[in-house]
Structure formats: C-alpha cells, structure tokens
Amino acid sequence: MTKQMNSRNESFFNKVYTIVKKIPHGKVTTYGLIARHLGTSKSARIVGYAMNSSHKFSNIPAHRVVNRNGLLTGRHHFFGSSLMQELLENEGAIIIDNKIKNFKDILWDPSTRK
DNA sequence: ACGGTGACGACAG
DNA sequence: TCTGTCGCCACCG
Numbered sequence: 001m002t003k004q005m006n007s008r009n010e011s012f013f014n015k016v017y018t019i020v021k022k023i024p025h026g027k028v029t030t031y032g033l034i035a036r037h038l039g040t041s042k043s044a045r046i047v048g049y050a051m052n053s054s055h056k057f058s059n060i061p062a063h064r065v066v067n068r069n070g071l072l073t074g075r076h077h078f079f080g081s082s083l084m085q086e087l088l089e090n091e092g093a094i095i096i097d098n099k100i101k102n103f104k105d106i107l108w109d110p111s112t113r114k
Numbered sequence: 115a116c117g118g119t120g121a122c123g124a125c126a127g
Numbered sequence: 128t129c130t131g132t133c134g135c136c137a138c139c140g
Contacts, residue, residue, distance in 0.1 A: 012137055031122055042135050044122040049138070051121050067122065074121030 012038070016050040017057065019110050023064040026091040027108035028100065030068045037110035052077060063087040070103030 010018075019034050031047040040046075047065075051074060054060040063084040067073045075084040075098065085095050094101040 035122085040136085042123085043137075045120060045135065046122090046137050048121040049119080049136090053138085054121095062121080065121075072121090077121060 012040075012043075012046060013050040013053060016047050017054060017060055020051070020054070020060055020062065020065060022110070023061060023108055026093075027106050028064045028066055028070075028088070028093065028103070029108045029110060030066060032068050033110055034065070048074070064091075064108075066100060066103075070100035070107075072098045072100070 015038055016034060019029075019037060023029055030044075031051075032041070032044040034047045035041055035044045051062050051065055054062045055077070062074065063078065065074070072084050072088075072095065075081050078084045085098070088100070089095055092102075093106060100106070
C-alpha cells in the first residue's frame with residue numbers, strides 16, 4: 001500500500017483506544033503501561049494526548065486510565081470534575097484526595113491481556 | 115510542512 | 128518527601 005503510518009495501518013491513537021477498551025471492569029491502568037505495551041515506553045504523553053481526544057468516540061472507558069501514582073489527573077476533562085471519581089468508586093476503587101488508595105490492588109497491566 | 119501542545123514519567127536536589 | 132526540570136513524540140492547524 002502507499003500509506004504506511006509507522007509500521008502499521010493503524011494510528012497510534014487507535015492502538016491506544018484498543019488497549020483502553022480491554023481494561024476489565026473494576027480495573028485501572030496507567031498511561032505509561034499502555035505506552036510500554038505498545039513498544040514506546042517514552043510516549044506516555046502521547047497516550048494522554050490520545051485520551052484527550054477519546055471523547056470523540058464512545059465506549060472508551062477513559063476513567064480507567066490514571067497516572068503512574070494512581071492520581072486522577074484527567075478528571076477535569078470529564079463532564080464535571082467528579083464524574084471520573086464516581087465512575088471509579090462505582091467499580092470498587094477507593095479514592096481519597098483524587099488518588100486511588102487501593103491502586104496496587106486494581107492495577108491492570110495491558111501485557112497480561114486478561 | 116512544521117512546530118506548539120500536552121490526561122506523562124524519570125530524575126535531581 | 129516534595130518540588131521543579133527536562134526529555135519524550137504523535138497529532139493537528
């Protein structure tokens with residue numbers, strides 16, 4: 001084919017969305033883990049940038065992606081600043097001061113693909 | 115076509 | 128522990 005974006009047919013954004021959709025209910029993951037899983041561990045910022053555009057699509061559980069400390073850094077991009085927290089708490093996360101307390105317990109590594 | 119942007123992460127002090 | 132700084136790079140106007 002004439003067009004080859006990177007080495008795939010799919011844009012980086014699309015790959016990110018594919019991963020995010022696979023996050024199990026009640027689990028969360030991080031921008032860095034997603035980036036690493038895609039083979040570009042230094043592109044965590046791009047993952048965040050991709051999530052910024054995820055509102056244009058549906059069925060993308062963007063609230064399940066937090067930063068490496070379990071901090072809800074993207075909460076302001078939701079429909080109201082507390083929606084992200086409410087969604088996560090509804091899935092069993094314990095959040096205090098915008099930080100997931102049981103972060104290690106519900107962290108999902110995309111590499112496990114389960 | 116090109117450079118600013120950014121929901122990050124690692125590291126230094 | 129906490130804060131600031133720097134490198135990172137795909138996207139979009």
